[in-house]
Amino acid sequence: MPVTMSSPLIKWFQLIGERRLESADASFESRSPANWQEVVGTFPSGSAMDAQKAVAAARAAYSAWRRMSRIHRAECFDRLAQLIHGQVDALAELMARECGKVVTECRAEVIEGLHMVQYVFGAGRMPTGDVVASEIAEKDAFVRRKPWGVCAVITPWNFPFAVPLWMLCPSLLEGNTVVFKPSEDTPAIGQKLTELFLEAGFPPGVLNLVHGDHVAGEALVRDPGVNVVLFTGSYDVGKRIQQLSAEHFDRIVAAEMGSKAAVIVCADARLDLAVTCGIISAFKTSGQRCVSAGRILVHESLIDRYVEKFVETAKRLKIGSPLHATNFTGPVIHQGAVEKILGYNELAKKEGAKVLLDGGRMTGSEHAPGCYLSPFIYRQEHKPGLRTIREEVFGPHVAIIPFRDNDHAARIYNDTEYGLSLAVITEDYRAMRFFREECEFGMGYVNLPCIGAEVHLPFGGVKKSGNGHPSAAGLVETVTHKIAWTVNHGTEVKMAQGLTTNIEGSPA
Ligand code: NAD
Numbered sequence: 001m002p003v004t005m006s007s008p009l010i011k012w013f014q015l016i017g018e019r020r021l022e023s024a025d026a027s028f029e030s031r032s033p034a035n036w037q038e039v040v041g042t043f044p045s046g047s048a049m050d051a052q053k054a055v056a057a058a059r060a061a062y063s064a065w066r067r068m069s070r071i072h073r074a075e076c077f078d079r080l081a082q083l084i085h086g087q088v089d090a091l092a093e094l095m096a097r098e099c100g101k102v103v104t105e106c107r108a109e110v111i112e113g114l115h116m117v118q119y120v121f122g123a124g125r126m127p128t129g130d131v132v133a134s135e136i137a138e139k140d141a142f143v144r145r146k147p148w149g150v151c152a153v154i155t156p157w158n159f160p161f162a163v164p165l166w167m168l169c170p171s172l173l174e175g176n177t178v179v180f181k182p183s184e185d186t187p188a189i190g191q192k193l194t195e196l197f198l199e200a201g202f203p204p205g206v207l208n209l210v211h212g213d214h215v216a217g218e219a220l221v222r223d224p225g226v227n228v229v230l231f232t233g234s235y236d237v238g239k240r241i242q243q244l245s246a247e248h249f250d251r252i253v254a255a256e257m258g259s260k261a262a263v264i265v266c267a268d269a270r271l272d273l274a275v276t277c278g279i280i281s282a283f284k285t286s287g288q289r290c291v292s293a294g295r296i297l298v299h300e301s302l303i304d305r306y307v308e309k310f311v312e313t314a315k316r317l318k319i320g321s322p323l324h325a326t327n328f329t330g331p332v333i334h335q336g337a338v339e340k341i342l343g344y345n346e347l348a349k350k351e352g353a354k355v356l357l358d359g360g361r362m363t364g365s366e367h368a369p370g371c372y373l374s375p376f377i378y379r380q381e382h383k384p385g386l387r388t389i390r391e392e393v394f395g396p397h398v399a400i401i402p403f404r405d406n407d408h409a410a411r412i413y414n415d416t417e418y419g420l421s422l423a424v425i426t427e428d429y430r431a432m433r434f435f436r437e438e439c440e441f442g443m444g445y446v447n448l449p450c451i452g453a454e455v456h457l458p459f460g461g462v463k464k465s466g467n468g469h470p471s472a473a474g475l476v477e478t479v480t481h482k483i484a485w486t487v488n489h490g491t492e493v494k495m496a497q498g499l500t501t502n503i504e505g506s507p508a
Contacts, residue, residue: 017057018204033100033331034370046216054208055225058177061205066175074124080200096322100331113165116455120169138490145480147175148227152220156233160186167230170475184213232256254469258392259420266426267299274425280449282398291421300402331371341395348388353378390416410438420461423450
């Protein structure tokens with residue numbers, strides 16, 4: 001019998017306007033990746049009709065929310081920040097149970113979400129446009145921003161608290177209303193976040209919640225009442241959403257997707273720092289961050305020493321229960337992920353990898369009930385067309401690839417269809433600049449791991465990683481459109497470019 005850990009006091013629901021829908025024609029379970037027998041909760045499965053009703057509720061709430069003072073909208077976020085602050089540990093624990101990330105990582109994610117809420121609270125009183133000059137002295141010209149209307153926010157499981165907040169906060173602050181569909185793998189934390197918005201006093205209909213998988217997601221994307229789709233997830237789903245959205249000529253789609261990030265270790269790198277950066281980049285969150293490094297490029301003069309220390313460190317990583325703060329990493333998200341990652345491990349061998357640490361399923365008593373994998377590390381020469389060093393694996397699977405010189409390293413880095421994150425480990429300021437200019441990426445780091453977002457920085461990538469609408473603070477550009485607003489303070493009409501105002505046709 002599965003052990004049901006969900007508290008009987010928690011009612012799982014969808015939220016459509018003021019209505020909490022606790023049941024639906026179908027339901028689904030969220031299970032803990034650390035123990036597949038543990039049911040975190042049973043959720044109503046959002047239907048296409050639920051999605052449409054949620055969009056209608058968001059549309060109905062839009063006018064009043066948009067007309068509210070921006071500062072009053074921002075003040076709702078102050079209350080939300082206080083609520084989050086009061087339950088950081090409880091939120092982190094729920095997240096650890098539901099998605100398998102170690103509780104210390106979950107805590108850091110809750111704090112990151114809190115920072116986003118605090119950022120928009122402060123932004124409420126900051127300037128939102130520009131005052132610009134006009135050719136005509138009596139005219140004042142302004143650039144102002146307006147919300148688009150209704151945003152659909154569709155999010156992945158691996159950052160179930162911070163990524164939704166990166167999208168919800170700027171959208172709502174700017175006066176849009178939202179339908180939020182969390183991942184079907186992390187509905188509990190998605191719902192908890194929605195409850196906090198309600199408790200903070202956001203009016204009914206401003207934030208709506210629909211649970212479920214691609215059925216609910218596609219219904220949102222197909223709905224003509226949605227002005228903006230804010231999506232974070234895999235490339236295949238992002239592409240599908242772009243294709244469906246092409247039917248709506250005025251639809252904005254922001255898609256943040258997968259990656260094949262890399263750490264580049266130059267010949268002059270400090271070895272200990274380079275190993276620490278490599279281990280964190282490859283194996284934090286069991287390699288299931290969008291920015292996780294699937295590749296470590298190491299100068300050929302350093303590679304033997306690097307490999308020895310890297311493998312020796314990886315063997316010592318503590319992998320176990322996400323609820324134990326001393327563990328470095330926990331399980332992967334579900335059985336499907338286990339099979340996919342093990343499939344890539346086998347493919348690497350077929351592609352000629354020299355295996356340095358053969359990560360397999362962990363079957364000890366602590367690990368057997370869950371989806372635990374140990375690291376898979378291999379050395380591979382760069383050759384065009386190898387799938388394992390070009391495709392996103394999204395697991396503890398990393399290739400160590402030698403390079404001859406900086407040109408060679410940049411060519412290897414760019415030889416993937418993704419472009420999200422990069423770290424360069426070097427003491428050479430010319431090399432830093434070279435990689436910044438020659439590599440295709442959205443977030444770059446020097447002498448750091450290739451993970452480590454902060455909310456006031458834009459978060460996004462290029463190529464198959466993103467379509468140019470970074471999340472977090474940068475999202476303001478996407479969830480608003482700019483208007484020009486020109487006011488004449490004179491008593492007669494004067495036009496720019498010397499355009500005549502003579503109506504009668506006589507000489508000016
Ligand atoms: P996923 O693409 O499987 O699912 C993401 C969301 O899309 C879920 O809510 C899912 O229900 C929904 N969805 C699925 N099919 C849909 C459809 N046809 N129409 C509309 N919605 C649909 O991704 P995942 O497994 O939850 O997350 C892992 C992926 O997310 C990885 O590729 C990772 O790199 C990426 N990711 C990217 C970023 C970033 O900022 N670039 C951040 C986190 C994760």
